[in-house]
Amino acid sequence: MSINVALLKSICELPGAPGFEKKIRDFVLEQVSPLVDAVQVDNLGNVIAIKRGNRNPENKRVMVAAHMDEIGFIVTHIDDNGFLKFHSLGGFDPKTLTSQRVIVHGKKDLIGVMGSKPIHVMSTEEKNKLPKLTDYFIDLGMPKEEVEKYVTIGDPITRERELIEMGNCVNCKSIDNRVAVFILIETLKQLEDPAYDVYATFTVQEEVGLRGANVSAHLINPDFGIALDTTIAYDVPGASAHEKITELGKGTAIKIMDASTICDYRMVAFMKSTAEKFKIKWQPEILTAGGTDTAGVQRMGKQGSIAGAISIPTRHLHQVIEMASKEDIHASIHLLKACLETLDAYDWKH
Template sequence: MKNINFDLLNDIVTTPGIPGFEHAIRKRIIEEIKDVVDEYYTDNIGNLITVIKGKRNPEDKKVMVAAHMDEIGFMVSHIDDNGFVKFIPLGGFDPKTVTSMRVIVHGSKDLIGVMGSKPVHSMSPEERNKVVKLDEYFIDLGLPKEEVEQYIQPGNPISRKQDLIKVGNMLNGKSLDDRICVYALIETLKTIKNPAYDVYGVFTVQEEVGLRGAHVAGHGIDPDFGIALDVTVANDIPGIPAEKKVTAMGNGVAVKLYDSGTICDIRMVEHLKRSASLVDLPFQTEILPAGGTDTAGIQRMAKNGAIAGALSVPMRYLHQTTEMAHEEDVKGMVTTLVKALETMDESTWEY
C-alpha cells in the first residue's frame, strides 16, 4: 500500500456511529465498497457483511475479517430545567479527558454542545484533588430548555466533534478506534484480487459495548478462519516501564497473541507473522493484559469454532479525547492482511 487516502480516512473518522446508531457510517462504507465486492448485505443487528469469492474453495472454506464501525459515545438521559443535557456513556471513556470536549447531539436536528463540569474556581480543596467522575459532567448546548426540547429527547445519540489532522508523522483525531481499521478493511477489499478462500469482510456493530455484532456475525457466517482488525495500546510514552509498553508506534502492525477475551490460535499467529515476512514488513507481537476485541466473537461463535487471530494498529491515548496512530502501521496492516488472505491455503492448519 503506497499512501493513506487522508480525505477518505477523515470522512470515515468524522462520520457518526456510536453503538446502536451505526446507520450513517454503514451508509458511508457501502458507498466505498459496493462496486468492489461480489456481494454485500446487512444482518438484523446491523452488521455490514461483504463477500469476495476465493480463487480455490473446494471445501467452501470461509474467512471472516472484522473491523468494528461503532465508536465510543453517549446517549441523552435527561434534560434539566436550564437546558443542560445529562447522558450515559456507550463505551468506555477516560473521564479526565472529556472536559470542554465538543460533541454533537443527534436529534431531529443536530446540535453542537460542550462537555461541562464545575469550574476549578468553584471547587473545594478536596474536590480539586479528585478526578471528576463522568456522571458529574453535563452537556451545554447554549440554549434554553424549551428550545433544546424542540430537537432533543432522551435516547438521542451523542458523538464527538473533531477533525482528523497530521501531527508530525502521526494521524491524530477522535474515534481512530476503530475507524482506522475500518479504513484498512476498505482498502483491503479494494486491493485484494485472488484470495485463497471466500472472504467475508464484516464491519461490525456494538463492539464497544460487548462485542455484540461480532457474536451475531460469527454465528451467522460460521467461518473456518477469523481475523479481527482493531487498535491496541502503545505505551511507548514517558513514565511507563518497558515491560508494560504492549506495542510501540511505527514498529509495524501488531500480531495479537493474547487479550482478556482471547488466546489467539497459534496457527493463525504463525500465518500472520509469515504473511508480514513475505512482504518484507516489520511486525511486532501484542499481549494486551486488559481489554478485548472482536477476535473473541469470531473465535467462539462459529459452529465448530474458528481458527482466529488479530492484527492491531498501535495507538496512543486510547479511549481519550484524541487518539494517535502511525500511518506506516496502518499501511502495514493492509499489506499484511492482503498477503494473509491470498496465501491462506499455503499454511498448515492441522495441530
C-alpha cells in the same frame, strides 16, 4: 509510505455511536458494494461483504471483522435550564472530557460542551479527586424550550474532532476503530487473488460487548477469523518498557492475546511467517485488559474458528482524540492482504 488520508478522514469523522451506526454503515455500503461479489446487512446492522475465493474447492470461509461503532454517549435527562445529562456508550477516560466539544445528534446536530464544576469553587477535597462521568453535563447554550425542539431522551452523542495529520501520524476522534474500517476497505480494493471466500464484516456495537461480531460470526460460521482493531501504544514519557504493549511506527501488531481471547497459536504463527516472508514490519501484542471482536469471531461459529487479529498501535486510546502512525496503517493493509491471499498455502494441521 502513503495512505488515502482523505478517505480515512471521511470514515473517522462520520458519527456512529453503538446502536446508532447508520451513517457510517451507509458510507461503508457505498464504498464496498463495487468491490465484492455480494453484500448483505443482517438484522443487527452488520455489513457482510463477500468476495469469493479463487482456490476454494472445500468452500472455506474467512471472516474479517472491523467494528464501525465508536465510543459515545446517550441523552438521559434534560434539566430545567436545558443542560443535558448522559450515559456512556463504551468506556471513556473521564479526565479527558473537561470542556470538550461534542455533537448531540437530535432532530438536527447540535454542538455542545462538556461542562463541570469550575476549579475556582471546588473544595480542596474535590480538587484532589479524579473526575467521574457523573460530574459532567452538556451545555448547548440554549434554554430548555429551545433544546426540546431538537433533543429527546435517547439521542446519541459523539465527540467533535476532525482528522488532522501530525508528523507521520493521523490524529482524530474514533481512530478506534475507524482506522480498521479503512484498512478493510483498502484491502478489498487491492485484493485480487483471495484463497478462500472472504467475508469482510463491518460490525456494530463492539464497544458495548462485541454484540455485532457475535451475531455475524454465528451467521457466517467461519473456518478462519481475523479481527482488525486498535490496541494501546503506551510509548510515551513515564512508560516502563514492559507497559508499552506496542509502539507507534514499529509496525502492525500481531495479537497473541487480549482479555477476551487467546489467539489460535496457528494463526499467530501464520501471521508472523507471512509478515517475515513479505518483509512487513510487525510487533507482538499482548493486551491484558480490553477485549475485541476477535472473541466473537473465534467462538460464535458452530465449530469455532482458527482466529487471530491484526492490531493497529494507537496512542491516547478511548480519549477525546486518538493517534496512529501512517506507516503502521500501511503495514496492516499489506499484512491483511498477504494473509488472505496465502491462507491455503499454510499447513494448518501442525
